[in-house]
Amino acid sequence: MRWVVQHCLRHALLDLGFEMSQFSVYMRFCTSATQVDTYCKRVETALPAGGRVNILQFTDRQYERIISYHGKARQAEPKVPDQFDLF
Numbered sequence: 001m002r003w004v005v006q007h008c009l010r011h012a013l014l015d016l017g018f019e020m021s022q023f024s025v026y027m028r029f030c031t032s033a034t035q036v037d038t039y040c041k042r043v044e045t046a047l048p049a050g051g052r053v054n055i056l057q058f059t060d061r062q063y064e065r066i067i068s069y070h071g072k073a074r075q076a077e078p079k080v081p082d083q084f085d086l087f
Contacts, residue, residue: 009053012046 010020016039018026030036040055047053068075 009046009048009051013043016042016046 010026013026014020016028018028021027028039030039036057043053043055064077066077
């Protein structure tokens with residue numbers, strides 16, 4: 001049953017335009033605090049009973065400073081999406 005709940009929430013997040021950053025971690029670029037609030041409400045609506053979600057907010061500059069590794073190789077710094085990028 002737990003897998004079904006996770007599976008449904010995963011698809012709801014993907015349908016809302018989130019992308020999987022790593023296992024059980026999804027992210028979405030928002031252009032304003034108003035847009036963040038809108039997506040928080042949408043996630044809350046999609047959240048199943050007993051579900052747990054933590055939402056972290058950080059600035060463009062903080063996002064650009066993320067250091068990522070894949071295996072032992074350091075990955076290129078992430079590019080902040082342009083406001084007009086389409087997913």
